[in-house]
Amino acid sequence: MSLSDDSRYLKGGPVAQRIIAAVREDAAIAKAEGFPPKLISITVGDTAAVDVYVRNQRAKAQLAGIDFEERRFPATITSGELEAAIHGLNADPRVTGIIIQRPVPAHIPVRTLQAAVHPLKDVEGMHPASIGNIVYNQLDLAPCTAAASVELLRETGLDLKGLEVVIVGHSEIVGKPIAFLLMSEGATVTVCHHMTRSVAAHARRADALFVAVGKPRLIKADMVKPGAAVIDIGINSEIGPDGSSRIVGDVDTESVREVASWITPVPGGVGPITVAILLRNTMVALSRQRALYEATYGTADRLAAE
Ligand SMILES: NC(=O)C1=CN([C@@H]2O[C@H](COP(=O)(O)OP(=O)(O)OC[C@H]3O[C@@H](n4cnc5c(N)ncnc54)[C@H](OP(=O)(O)O)[C@@H]3O)[C@@H](O)[C@H]2O)C=CC1
Ligand SMILES: Nc1nc(=O)c2c([nH]1)NC[C@@H]1CN(c3ccc(C(=O)N[C@@H](CCC(=O)O)C(=O)O)cc3)C=[N+]21
CATH class of the missing domain: 3.40.50.720 (NAD(P)-binding Rossmann-like Domain)
Structure with a gap:
């Protein structure tokens, strides 16, 4: 039996494909209604594991119909400059979600950056206000890798x-x-x-x-x-x-x-599901933003409101 046929391998690909197919449908509807989803990735400095992740985010976002933009900053940037950039993205109505790739250089406190992302745009659930939700069993927007790992365990x-x-x-x-x-x-x-x-x-x-x-x-x-x-x-x-x-x-x-009895391969295990969940979280963030928009303007239809 070839390794890829071995049922002991818990493969992430099929689970990821299922999630991405659902995201793709949601994204198409949101787009038609005037709310195109857009995800921004922030990378500071250079790390191999981050490069793999960002490459796959771009590819799968494109497949799902989510706009994706990478902002790369040099390792010498200050924390204040990064926070200012994040505040700019918080204020930009075209931006649905922001992910800060870890690690960041040692002189930048990653927690300060995570706390600078507006909780409504926090697609990784890493803002202190967001991560508290999982203590209260509100699980629809959990950190992507953690959610992906649990999703694979369910497959058993x-x-x-x-x-x-x-x-x-x-x-x-x-x-x-x-x-x-x-x-x-x-x-x-x-x-x-x-x-x-x-x-x-x-x-x-x-x-x-x-x-x-x-x-x-x-x-x-x-x-x-x-x-x-x-x-x-x-x-x-x-x-x-x-x-x-x-x-x-x-x-x-x-x-x-x-x-x-079961083992996840690397690559091909948790990684692809992590990417899919990031995209799903982006749609969860969008629907929360739309609910707020509707409460504010009395319509969920941005095209009609403008
Ligand atoms: N597949 C995916 O989607 C993702 C994969 N990753 C990968 O997962 C790995 C972990 O990432 P991350 O959690 O961000 O890493 P961190 O470096 O933040 O955390 C590593 C953890 O391992 C603990 N640790 C270190 N050495 C030992 C040891 N010998 N025995 C037991 N525990 C130890 C550390 O404990 P202490 O703090 O006490 O030192 C710490 O809690 C990396 O390889 C990363 O690339 C990360 C995110 C997503
Ligand atoms: N804020 C933040 N959140 C993260 O979740 C995070 C991070 N920073 N920094 C880097 C690590 C690493 N990480 C990966 C996720 C998926 C793949 C992935 O898609 N891997 C595929 C593809 C491998 C390939 O293309 O070669 C696989 O394992 O099969 C890789 C790496 C997320 N991380």
Whole structure:
């Protein structure tokens, strides 16, 4: 059996395609009604994982009928200058959503930037006011990667209620929101990080293991419970044996696939769904903006109002 036919592989492509098809229909309707969706990506400096992400955002946005614009800023820019640029985008009625690609250079506090994005345009749900919603189980606009990872776990058909879940990595954009999303589904959640005494001891208990650290092959077969679902979120650029650059996750897929019942490939797992959810979130943001527009002008039809 070829690897791509192996049912142990939880592939992201079909899930992403489903989401993008629905976004495409919504976007076409919104456009016809005078509300074309537009997503702006802000990149500061250079990072390989960001380049892959932005390239795919552009391609899939085009497929879905969402305008996409990349704003690149040099690593030497000040936080104040970036905040001013974000405020300009907040005020621009043509802009539906703003995503700030992480990481940003060390001299810029990323939280200040995330808080500068207007919550109605916050398509990643990273504004402190937005991320609070997932604590209250309001889940329709969650951080994209976290939502994508949970979406892939659902593909296993496992009952999330009471499921033993272990998450390795507790960043505010991936690990922590996954924990909240799964708690709201009734899972029992353990979160590990670099101070955890034995990641292996926790990981071996997991029915579902999520890994978002950024270290190739951190998770080996002896850290995985037989029959578990392993969701590999890592996106790491590596130079392969033939000298060319390639993307690998955080899991030693070749050995872990012999133990796990399900495993997400990298590439082709969580990544494509992350992009699709970003586009879906852009449509959620647009519908919230339209609701406000309607409440303000008494019509949802911008063409009629102008
Ligand atoms: N597929 C996708 O859509 C996406 C993939 N990614 C990828 O996921 C990975 C993680 O991203 P992100 O969360 O932003 O990264 P961060 O660097 O922000 O977080 C990494 C986390 O891993 C923890 N950690 C570090 N070393 C260890 C260790 N040895 N054992 C256990 N935990 C450890 C850190 O803990 P502490 O803080 O305590 O040091 C931290 O919580 C990266 O490879 C990134 O490229 C990210 C976003 C989207
Ligand atoms: N604010 C912010 N949010 C993020 O979610 C975020 C970020 N910053 N910075 C960078 C990381 C990385 N990341 C990826 C998402 C999808 C793919 C992706 O589409 N990967 C495909 C394609 C790989 C390819 O084309 O080679 C795959 O895994 O199959 C990659 C990387 C999101 N991140």
